[in-house]
Amino acid sequence: MNMDSGGGSVSLANSILTKKAADAISDQFPAGLRVLVVDDDPTCLRILDKMLRNCLYEVTICDRAEVALSLLRESKSGFDIVISDVHMPDMDGFKLLEHIGLEMDLPVIMMSADDGKDVVMKGVTHGACDYLIKPVRIEALKNIWQHVVRKRRNDLKELEQSGSMEDSDRHRKPSEDGDYASSVNDGNWRNSKRRKDEEEEGEERDDTSTLKKPRVVWSVELHQQFVAAVNQLGIDKAVPKKILELMNVPGLTRENVASHLQKYRLYLRRLSGVSQHQNGLNTPFMGPQEASFGPMSTLDGLDLQALAVSGQLAPQSLATLQAGGLGRSTANASISMPLVDQRNIFTSDASKLRVGAGQQSVNSSSKQVNLIHGLPTNMEPKQLSHLHQSVQSFGTMGLQVSEGVSSFLNIPATSLRTSSSHVDSVLGSQNSSLMIQMAQPQSRGHLLNDITGSHSSGLQSSMVQQIFSNEIAGQVLGRNGVILNGKGAAYNLVSQASPMADFPLNHIAELPGNGLPIGNTLTSSSTLTSTGMFQGGNVDTKGPRGFAPVCDIFSEICQSKPQDWELQNVGLTFEASQPITSVQGNVDLTQAVLGNQGFASSQKNLLNRNASVVGKAVVPQRQENEHGKIEASVQRPINPLLNNSFRVKPETISDFSCDNLLIPQRYGQDDLMSALFKQQQEGTGSLESECNFDGYTMDNIPV
Amino acid sequence: MDLKRQVAYMRRSLFDQGYLDEQFIQLEDLQDDVNPNFVEEIVTLFYRDSARLILNIEQAMEKSPLDFDKLDTYMHQFKGSSSSIGAKKVKSEATQFREFCKAGNAEGCLRTYQQLKKEYTTLRKKLETYFQLARQAGPAETASRPN
Numbered sequence: 001m002n003m004d005s006g007g008g009s010v011s012l013a014n015s016i017l018t019k020k021a022a023d024a025i026s027d028q029f030p031a032g033l034r035v036l037v038v039d040d041d042p043t044c045l046r047i048l049d050k051m052l053r054n055c056l057y058e059v060t061i062c063d064r065a066e067v068a069l070s071l072l073r074e075s076k077s078g079f080d081i082v083i084s085d086v087h088m089p090d091m092d093g094f095k096l097l098e099h100i101g102l103e104m105d106l107p108v109i110m111m112s113a114d115d116g117k118d119v120v121m122k123g124v125t126h127g128a129c130d131y132l133i134k135p136v137r138i139e140a141l142k143n144i145w146q147h148v149v150r151k152r153r154n155d156l157k158e159l160e161q162s163g164s165m166e167d168s169d170r171h172r173k174p175s176e177d178g179d180y181a182s183s184v185n186d187g188n189w190r191n192s193k194r195r196k197d198e199e200e201e202g203e204e205r206d207d208t209s210t211l212k213k214p215r216v217v218w219s220v221e222l223h224q225q226f227v228a229a230v231n232q233l234g235i236d237k238a239v240p241k242k243i244l245e246l247m248n249v250p251g252l253t254r255e256n257v258a259s260h261l262q263k264y265r266l267y268l269r270r271l272s273g274v275s276q277h278q279n280g281l282n283t284p285f286m287g288p289q290e291a292s293f294g295p296m297s298t299l300d301g302l303d304l305q306a307l308a309v310s311g312q313l314a315p316q317s318l319a320t321l322q323a324g325g326l327g328r329s330t331a332n333a334s335i336s337m338p339l340v341d342q343r344n345i346f347t348s349d350a351s352k353l354r355v356g357a358g359q360q361s362v363n364s365s366s367k368q369v370n371l372i373h374g375l376p377t378n379m380e381p382k383q384l385s386h387l388h389q390s391v392q393s394f395g396t397m398g399l400q401v402s403e404g405v406s407s408f409l410n411i412p413a414t415s416l417r418t419s420s421s422h423v424d425s426v427l428g429s430q431n432s433s434l435m436i437q438m439a440q441p442q443s444r445g446h447l448l449n450d451i452t453g454s455h456s457s458g459l460q461s462s463m464v465q466q467i468f469s470n471e472i473a474g475q476v477l478g479r480n481g482v483i484l485n486g487k488g489a490a491y492n493l494v495s496q497a498s499p500m501a502d503f504p505l506n507h508i509a510e511l512p513g514n515g516l517p518i519g520n521t522l523t524s525s526s527t528l529t530s531t532g533m534f535q536g537g538n539v540d541t542k543g544p545r546g547f548a549p550v551c552d553i554f555s556e557i558c559q560s561k562p563q564d565w566e567l568q569n570v571g572l573t574f575e576a577s578q579p580i581t582s583v584q585g586n587v588d589l590t591q592a593v594l595g596n597q598g599f600a601s602s603q604k605n606l607l608n609r610n611a612s613v614v615g616k617a618v619v620p621q622r623q624e625n626e627h628g629k630i631e632a633s634v635q636r637p638i639n640p641l642l643n644n645s646f647r648v649k650p651e652t653i654s655d656f657s658c659d660n661l662l663i664p665q666r667y668g669q670d671d672l673m674s675a676l677f678k679q680q681q682e683g684t685g686s687l688e689s690e691c692n693f694d695g696y697t698m699d700n701i702p703v
Numbered sequence: 704m705d706l707k708r709q710v711a712y713m714r715r716s717l718f719d720q721g722y723l724d725e726q727f728i729q730l731e732d733l734q735d736d737v738n739p740n741f742v743e744e745i746v747t748l749f750y751r752d753s754a755r756l757i758l759n760i761e762q763a764m765e766k767s768p769l770d771f772d773k774l775d776t777y778m779h780q781f782k783g784s785s786s787s788i789g790a791k792k793v794k795s796e797a798t799q800f801r802e803f804c805k806a807g808n809a810e811g812c813l814r815t816y817q818q819l820k821k822e823y824t825t826l827r828k829k830l831e832t833y834f835q836l837a838r839q840a841g842p843a844e845t846a847s848r849p850n
C-alpha cells in the first residue's frame with residue numbers, strides 16, 4: 001500500500017471516523033473504569049463489588065494482596081485504579097500500595113475502618129491517592145475516576161516536560177519537534193499540553209523532593225554517555241563528580257548524576273538477583289511522578305503508539321532501548337521491582353502468576369520467562385511487536401539492539417539472538433520506555449520521516465489522538481471481571497487482552513504492502529505470555545485473533561467499525577491460539593454473568609454465578625468448545641455499559657455454570673479452588689492475562 | 704395488618720431500636736433486578752464469614768493472659784465487617800471491646816464480648832425473620848425504602 005499522500009488522506013479520513021467512534025466511547029467515561037479491589041473481608045468485598053458495578057465500573061475483586069499483585073503484574077495496563085484495604089492478613093495494605101506505586105504506578109485508594117490520623121497519614125506518605133473510611137458508601141466510590149484522570153494528566157505533563165532537559169524549554173517543543181510534535185498536540189495531547197502551559201510550573205506533581213528542581217530527562221544519548229562514563233570509571237569507582245566530568249554535558253548537575261547513579265546501581269543490583277524487597281529503598285521513588293522517570297511507565301504506551309505509527313524504530317530506538325531500559329529500571333525504582341518480580345515469576349512462582357495453583361500456567365509462563373528474562377514487567381507486549389518490526393526492518397540493528405540491551409540488562413546476548421521473537425520480546429519490553437525517551441529528545445519528525453517516508457506523521461497525529469481516546473474508549477468497553485479469589489486465585493476475567501496484539505497481526509495480514517513494518521508480533525498480551533505465544537508462532541492474524549484491538553485507527557481502515565467494537569471484547573481477551581478459547585470464555589462469562597443491566601434470566605444467585613464464573617473463567621477453558629457460543633455472545637455489542645441491550649444467552653451461561661463448575665452457595669473458597677484445580681487439569685494453563693492495555697495511553701497502532 | 708405493612712413496620716423498628724444504621728440502607732439501595740436478594744445475601748455472607756472471626760476471638764479469649772493486640776486485630780476486622788452491613792449495636796460493642804483491649808482491661812473485654820455476642824445473635828434472628836417476612840410479602844417489596 002502506498003503510504004504517501006494518498007495514504008495520508010485516506011488515513012485522515014479514517015482517523016476522523018475513528019475519532020468519532022472514540023469520542024462516542026470516551027463519552028461513556030468514567031463508565032468502564034477498571035477497578036481492582038483488594039480486601040480480605042468477603043462481605044466488604046462483595047459490597048464494594050456491587051457498588052462499583054452500579055457505578056458502571058469494571059470491577060475485579062480479590063481477597064489476597066499477593067494475588068492482586070500478580071494480577072496487576074500480569075496485566076500491566078489492565079487496571080486503572082486499585083482500591084485496597086489497609087489491614088490484610090497476607091500483606092500489609094501499605095506494602096501493597098508501595099508495590100503498586102513502584103511497579104505499576106497506578107493510583108491506589110486505601111480504605112479502612114480505622115480512621116485514626118496516623119493511619120491516614122501513613123496512607124498519604126505511602127502515596128495513596130485517597131483514603132476511604134469504612135463502611136464505604138457508594139457516593140465515595142462514584143468519583144474515584146478523578147484520581148485516574150488526575151494521574152493521567154500529570155503523567156502527560158511529565159511527558160511533555162520530559163521532552164526537554166529543562167522545564168523552561170517546554171514551550172519550545174512544538175517547533176523543534178516538527179511534525180510529530182505538532183500532530184501530537186492534537187486532541188488530548190494538546191489539551192494537556194495547553195493545560196500544562198496554562199498552569200504554573202509550580203504545579204504540584206507529587207514530587208518526592210521538596211525542592212523544585214528542573215527535571216532532567218535521561219534520554220538515550222544521555223544515558224549512553226552516563227553508562228559509558230560509569231564503565232570507564234568502573235562501577236565501583238564511579239562517583240557522580242567524575243561521571244559528570246566525563247560526560248561533559250552542559251546543564252547537567254552533579255545531583256542529577258548522583259540520583260541517576262543511585263537508580264542505576266539499584267537496577268544493577270536487581271539484575272544480579274538481589275532481594276526484591278527493597279521497599280525501603282524504593283520509598284523515595286514511591287511518588288508516581290518521580291523525577292523524569294515517573295511518567296515514563298505510564299507514558300510508554302503513548303509514546304510508543306505515536307512512534308509506532310510509523311511502525312518503525314529508528315536507530316535511535318535501539319539506542320533508546322538502553323536508556324529506556326535504564327529509565328525503566330530506575331524510574332521510581334519501578335524497574336527493580338518488576339525485574340525481580342519478573343524473575344520470581346519466571347523462576348518459581350507459579351502461584352503468583354496463576355490462580356495460585358496453576359501448574360500448567362507455570363509452564364506456559366516459564367516459556368516466556370526465557371524470552372523476557374530480566375525485562376521489566378511493565379514493558380508492554382505491544383511494544384514487543386514494534387521492536388520486532390523494527391528489528392526486522394533493521395536487521396543488523398536488531399542485533400545491535402540485542403547487544404545493547406543485553407549488555408545493559410546483563411542478559412547474555414546469545415539468548416537474545418536465539419530467535420527473533422526473543423529479540424522481539426526483549427526489545428519489545430525495552431521499547432516502551434525507550435520509545436518515550438525517543439519521542440521527546442529526538443526530533444521525532446525526523447525519526448518518523450526518516451523511517452517510513454510515509455505520511456506517518458500525518459497518520460500518527462491522528463492515530464495518536466485516536467489511540468488516546470480509543471484507549472479510553474477501550475477501557476470503557478471493558479467488561480466486568482469479577483475475579484473472586486478463593487484461596488488467592490483471583491483473576492481478572494475481563495482480561496484486558498491486548499487487542500493490540502491481535503490487531504497488528506490482523507493488520508499485517510491485511511495491509512501487506514504497508515510501508516509500516518508492523519512485524520508480526522504484537523502478541524501482546526500483557527505480559528510475557530504474549531511473547532511466548534509469539535514465539536510459538538501464533539502469529540495468527542486471522543481467526544479469533546483477528547479481533548481489532550480497542551484503539552485502532554487502522555482497524556477502522558481495515559474493518560468495519562461495528563465489528564471492531566464488537567470484536568474488541570474478544571480481541572481484548574485474546575492472547576494467542578491457546579488461551580483464546582479460554583479467554584474468550586472468560587470474557588464472555590464475565591460479560592454474560594456480570595453484565596449488569598439487561599441481564600435477566602438465569603441469574604438466581606449472583607454470588608454463585610460469580611463464583612462459578614470465576615472458577616470457570618480462571619482456568620483456561622480448553623476443554624469446552626465454547627468457542628461457538630462465546631463467539632455468539634461476544635458478537636453482541638459490547639457492554640451494558642454501552643447500554644446495548646446486552647442479552648446474555650441463558651444457555652451460554654448455564655453451559656458455563658453447569659458443567660464442571662462448582663456452584664458454591666457462598667464464597668466457597670475450597671470449592672473454587674478445587675474447581676480451579678480441576679480446570680487446570682484439563683487445560684494447559686494460563687489464563688494469559690491480557691494485554692497491557694494501558695488504560696488511557698495510546699496503544700500501538702502498528703500499521 | 705397486611706404482610707407488606709408488617710414488613711415495613713418491622714424494618715422501621717429495626718432502625719428505630721438501633722439495630723441497623725444507614726449502611727443497611729446503602730445495601731438496600733444496591734439491590735436491584737440484577738441482584739434482587741442482595742441484602743439478604745450480604746447478611747448471610749457476613750454471618751458466615753464472621754463466624755470464623757468469632758471463633759478466633761473466643762479461642763483467644765480463653766488464653767491467659769489475654770493477648771490484647773491479637774484480640775484488637777480480630778475485633779478490628781470484625782468491626783469493619785459488621786459495620787459494612789449496618790449492624791449498629793454490634794459495631795458499637797466491637798468499638799467498646801477495642802477500647803478495653805487498648806487499655807489492657809481483660810475484665811472489660813470479657814464483659815463487652817458477652818454483650819457483643821448477644822447483640823450479634825439477636826440481630827441475626829431479627830434479620831432472618833425480617834427477610835423471611837419480606838419474601839412472603841412479595842419479592843418486589845423486599846427491603847424497599849419507605850416512601
